[in-house]
Amino acid sequence: MSTVAARDVAVDGVSSTNGGEPLVRVDDLTVDYRNDDQWVSVVKNVSFSIGRGETLGLAGESGCGKTTTALAMFGYNKPGSRVAGGRVSFDGRDLLGLSDRQMQPIRGARISLVPQNPASTLTPSMKVGRQVVETLEAHGVSSGSEAMERTVEIFGQVGLPEPAEIARRYPHQLSGGQQQRVVIAIAIVCRPDLIVLDEPTTALDVTTQARLLELLTQIKGDSGMSALYVSHNLGVLEQICDRVAVMYAGELIEIAPTAELFNQPRHPYTRGLIAAVPRVEAEHAGTEKLRGLLRRDDLPDGCGFAPRCPYSRPQCFTDPQRLDEIEPSHQVACWRAPDIEAEATP
């Protein structure tokens, strides 16, 4: 897939401030997981917003808290987790204060999910058409044969061949790419305001990935819905997002418009991530490869990335870093960001 082409595309409508209140505003979100008798924060003081029609990318390596953050958009805690603080407001409502029952009309209808692994996302004992129909019925969009017609129609829209025939199949009778198209159909069938994509193409082969990205880009263009696109794959985020936020060890460490983030990454971790993206022209290659692994059991009090950072100073290990505006709409959580720029480009 071409990651180069998208690079210089001008980013418009980036700022969440134009057009009034953003659709989603996350403030100081902290989510804990239970580890034996202790609660461990997996997401720490994360704040961001998503504007109407905007696609925000959320990047970071495995275990950094991306999925947990994504699920917080649904006011949903995985078993054994809890929201320890913060707010998630959606269209002016605080979602974290709502009960499961109060969340029901929002989930699937106004905010929908495309999870990572299509093979385990669809219920194995139910025909896939039925799984779309029940979503329509649960939200009172349509029911009975009308809902079935709508299902066949949406299956056609997401590019499933012979949609009426596919609707009668069980999940295991479809390929991975087809399964994910069914999941996408479920996610968009009620025309939500926000679609949360949690590594939607990671479990698929590269060709299928490329086709699904095309589909997602097209859907986004047609519908004008907002999206939160979670991925560890920066190349994908670069193609599809207006802005990208980078997470490390549960904290947001940099957020900027896509083009700016890729052209001028300011946090050492972001620089490392971008350097790790394989590229034809190899402009960053070999300069700042990431060292080591994220070890959540061994995080310093200060910056979580300090143990792996090529630019770290003793201070980095003791002083917590906060997200600060370094340029309008570009925030970084690294006090050394200005120096690094100078050091890296002699």
Added chain:
Amino acid sequence: MHFVRVTGQRTALAVVALIAVSLITFWAVELLPGDAATRMLGREATPERVAHFQEQMNLDAPAVERYSTWITGFVQGDWGESLIQARPKTEGAPAGRINRSVTDIIVPRLTNTLQLAAFALIMYIPLSLMIGIVTAAYRDRAFAAGLSTLVILGCAVPDFVIAIFLLIIFAVALEWFPALSLVDQAETFGAQLRMMTLPAVTLTAAMTGFAVRQMQASLMSVLNSDYVQFATLKGLPRRRVMLLHALPNALGPALRATVINVVWLVGGVVLVEVVFTYPGIGLLLLDALRLLDTPVILASTMILASVYILCNLGADLVAAALNPRLRTG
């Protein structure tokens, strides 16, 4: 097509298993010490009388010949005659059909046992499903934890202890139910049901614990699955998620637990029948073993083994029918 093939394979396997059981049982009985003749005629019987009895009952033929006679008869529904019940009238009389046929002995006993097992299963299936679902769905609540503890207790206490406790409380102290389950003498269906209650409750209590734990475990893992999370995040009501997304996919292990339970029931029923003097096939088998009444031993064992194997076969086929992956291939 795939389903037909699975059905064929499993059925063939069941037949092979039954043949193996018949061989093993026949030769196991052969190896038992003592013989029916001495037991019937007493230690002082003359060798001539013993020989005559053996000839009359066809006990002197070689084992292979007796096996083939027995198995051909068994398949055709002729299960032979009891060696013990209704002995030969007079010495030297022609070997007529004066002994009670095994079929006549077994059929009423088997009916009793099946009634008891059915009664226990009717209580057990909804009970274990309900407790399993409730404890898994409300795992954070105190009452679910209490229920789980009770279930583990039911698992841990041996069934004969449960039986004796039930007897002491409900038959001796409260006198709500009879201590002896002489269902053959019950005159009304109500009276018969009352006699069956304590043994059936014992069996249910012993089976429920195991099934609940299986159901709990499988439902919990299904509740943590991606598809249940997805169904929830589609905005479906909790009940729908539970009944249509979680439950159908959690039933497999619960079904297997039920099979293991039915299989256990085959043995458990023998014990419970003894404790409550319930006139079923288990008590019959025990009496036949004591008296070395070979035709009755063989027939009862074959019946119990057939129930066991047929239940397994049935469960395999139901599991295949429930699982679209197996059904559609």
